[in-house]
Amino acid sequence: MSNVPSPVIWFTGLSGSGKTSLGKMLINTLKGDEVPCEFLDGDLVRDFFGNDLGYSREERIQNIKRICFAAKLLSDHGITCVVANIAPFYEVRDFVRSKLSNYLQIYLEVAPEVVVNRDVKGLYKKASASGSSNLVGIDIPYDIPRRPDLVLQTGQESIDDSFTKLKSFLIHRGVISL
Amino acid sequence: MSNVPSPVIWFTGLSGSGKTSLGKMLINTLKGDEVPCEFLDGDLVRDFFGNDLGYSREERIQNIKRICFAAKLLSDHGITCVVANIAPFYEVRDFVRSKLSNYLQIYLEVAPEVVVNRDVKGLYKKASASGSSNLVGIDIPYDIPRRPDLVLQTGQESIDDSFTKLKSFLIHRGVISL
Numbered sequence: 001m002s003n004v005p006s007p008v009i010w011f012t013g014l015s016g017s018g019k020t021s022l023g024k025m026l027i028n029t030l031k032g033d034e035v036p037c038e039f040l041d042g043d044l045v046r047d048f049f050g051n052d053l054g055y056s057r058e059e060r061i062q063n064i065k066r067i068c069f070a071a072k073l074l075s076d077h078g079i080t081c082v083v084a085n086i087a088p089f090y091e092v093r094d095f096v097r098s099k100l101s102n103y104l105q106i107y108l109e110v111a112p113e114v115v116v117n118r119d120v121k122g123l124y125k126k127a128s129a130s131g132s133s134n135l136v137g138i139d140i141p142y143d144i145p146r147r148p149d150l151v152l153q154t155g156q157e158s159i160d161d162s163f164t165k166l167k168s169f170l171i172h173r174g175v176i177s178l
Numbered sequence: 179m180s181n182v183p184s185p186v187i188w189f190t191g192l193s194g195s196g197k198t199s200l201g202k203m204l205i206n207t208l209k210g211d212e213v214p215c216e217f218l219d220g221d222l223v224r225d226f227f228g229n230d231l232g233y234s235r236e237e238r239i240q241n242i243k244r245i246c247f248a249a250k251l252l253s254d255h256g257i258t259c260v261v262a263n264i265a266p267f268y269e270v271r272d273f274v275r276s277k278l279s280n281y282l283q284i285y286l287e288v289a290p291e292v293v294v295n296r297d298v299k300g301l302y303k304k305a306s307a308s309g310s311s312n313l314v315g316i317d318i319p320y321d322i323p324r325r326p327d328l329v330l331q332t333g334q335e336s337i338d339d340s341f342t343k344l345k346s347f348l349i350h351r352g353v354i355s356l
């Protein structure tokens with residue numbers, strides 16, 4: 001086991017803000033650097049458990065705790081973790097921070113109207129049609145991060161520009177090489 | 179990431195059958211061998227999650243799935259996992275086997291009256307006093323493993339004798355060295 005836990009880089013932001021896209025780009029970079037790493041995408045974690053959880057506040061917290069548990073163990077063993085999960089509540093983000101000693105929170109800041117327009121997964125359209133959805137930003141509030149380690153304006157710049165900024169930040173923190 | 183997942187050695191058996199004791203002995207041996215390893219003890223996993231789950235059938239399954247998820251990821255990254263968890267139901271043991279490609283099930287066979295007499299954690303006494311307990315072997319049936327990789331008669335032999343047999347088995351399987 002390593003002495004210093006490897007970083008857990010956690011992308012938070014509304015659905016459609018670019019968490020999975022940036023997460024995949026980062027994983028590819030880490031693999032190119034031969035850094036042992038794992039991608040923990042909220043939806044894939046749900047799949048592993050047979051999609052036993054819905055999207056209520058309590059169920060979202062459950063899913064995030066599952067991710068956090070795996071990330072902590074992997075990180076303790078020198079595996080860098082990239083997490084793409086909205087983690088919308090102060091309560092659960094505080095839980096995560098308390099459990100992970102090398103945690104980097106990347107906030108993808110984007111105006112709600114931008115992600116509603118993009119609607120990558122069709123979730124916002126579905127919410128609008130059904131009237132109730134447990135969708136963060138619609139029925140469930142998203143708590144704006146109070147002390148993110150990095151903010152990326154993914155609503156205002158291209159994904160490549162955001163990724164360039166992310167890489168500079170991670171090089172500075174020693175997570176990836178030049 | 180390794181090509182072949184590292185083993186997940188899962189001790190199953192009634193409360194008091196010796197899962198945690200053998201698990202700790204095995205972890206010490208693995209560490210002595212400098213094998214990257216992690217001990218996943220059911221109670222410690224519950225602690226991580228703030229003891230949010232009780233001991234009903236459904237809650238036990240939840241806890242086991244959390245352990246399985248972490249074990250799968252660790253194993254994929256070359257970390258040998260030792261799990262001490264009763265995993266009493268065919269249903270959830272089948273889930274575990276389906277998710278872990280290098281899974282070794284060690285069944286600690288012990289007669290119920292032996293563990294009730296031992297009552298290491300005082301659980302059986304408590305169950306007897308309260309009349310209802312969600313205790314496996316008392317209120318919740320324990321499904322006898324149908325195809326364990328190894329059976330140890332921990333009710334009839336000393337823990338040291340069981341551990342000697344366990345080591346022989348794991349040497350034969352290439353998990354630990356001579």
